[in-house]
Amino acid sequence: MPDTPRNCETTIGSGSVPIVARDLGGAGAPMLLLHGAGGNLVTMTGLAELLRPAYRVVTVDLRGHGRSGDGPWKWDEVLDDLDAVVDELELTRPAVAGMSLGGMLASLWAARHPDCPGAVSLDGNPTPSRPEDLAGLAPDRAAAELARLREVFAGMSAALARPLTAEQVAAAIEGQRAMARQYGAAEEVWVEAFRRNLVPADDGASRLRPDPELTEELRLAMQSLDLVPAYRAVRCPLLLVLATVDMPEQRPFHDLYVAHRRRVLERLAAVRDNPCLTVLPLKGASHAMVAERPRQLAELITAYLSR
Template sequence: MKVLALHGAGGSPADWDPVITALNGNHDLVPLPLEGPWDWDSILDRIEPHATDNPAVLGMSLGGMVAALWGRRHPECPAVINIDGHGVPTQPQRYLNPTAVTGKIATLREQFRAYGQPDLQQALEDLDCFPVFRALSCPMLLAVATKPLPGHPLFEEYQQGLARDLATLPPNIDVVHMDTTHAATREDPQLVADLITNYLATR
């Protein structure tokens, strides 16, 4: 099956090379670049010319969020595979008690913006993925990392709110948990390849 592959923020299409190797010829993975301007509709418009033959769409982090938006636009999509693309930890609505973590969120927001691309950071923060997920009618696999990246100050609190929200998703979305950090495609490309292969086997 043809699968469009969308990388994470700060990444490139080459990030999928280890996963392509691990797939060992299963599926035609087509990595695409994600670039600004960071208007979601225009990003989807730029993907459209590559979407011949109704492909599945795979995304990591930012790419997973875009893949979900694609699935909402295209209910005929055979499958969306979303690798840990469920939002960013600077979104207060993802916490059980947002008031208790206001200061930490503000600090983390400044850290993120210091990396550059503040327009992308703002676009990510403004996009609440869960209404997008609930609007999907096509099938989606959402793979959630269970280990923190080094220096993540809000991982446990974010995971608690995420668990609350994951429990509200409709039955066309399958949620699995990965024994990796957010950098799953780099840490365990074979795991990601197996997720792709097993999920698409039923599509």
């Protein structure tokens, strides 16, 4: 198989929403690598580079993110976006791997495409939204913790919806550099990822994508998503890599996230008889595992898909 041109960026316009994809090239089998909510294709660069020796890796700006177009968040329509990328780039039976929101899509892709050679979800689980999502917490305590979490999310969403001044953009970029240093990642990649979601506004300020409308659509879409039917239906190899510890920003809600991870495992037990499904709680890894452990994840993904 010939090596394809590296870092070729393409806008696919054959679907209902223009989707931008970056082909990292490579002589291996094709792989779609999908980012999480609020990210873009650049946020997967570190992992993509580690996967590239074995795969022709194609990263994608999901609709409403990066340089892709806007459109309503409906799971089937987003999967159609990915089908359009696959068709346009002539990716024959690609493997699919994704982080968080991208992991949910990887699982849904696997259920839709039984001929897929394999899919990997990196902690692709909806955030907790109902007391029944929290195993082991009393209903009153669960409701109180969820209300507290919603208040924090609402504050974050309101802050992200406000336009950013040039000074705020500069401060955010310095914050990205500091985070990159913390994880031992390339600072310029983290800055590029931040800038890719930055949109100039008419008033001279800047705004971040996804916009507040899509952010709310995503929240509601994930709240209503039940992945168990997809896990039950999948007929190609699907690996679910699960976080086992809190991110720093989750620690004030430690009991909530422990209960949520417990509930995820309980629900997965109902589909453990599907031989196509493999569940791997990754010891010591948080929801930020792509930043924390890109090399380990690349090795894990490659080993799983080459079985």
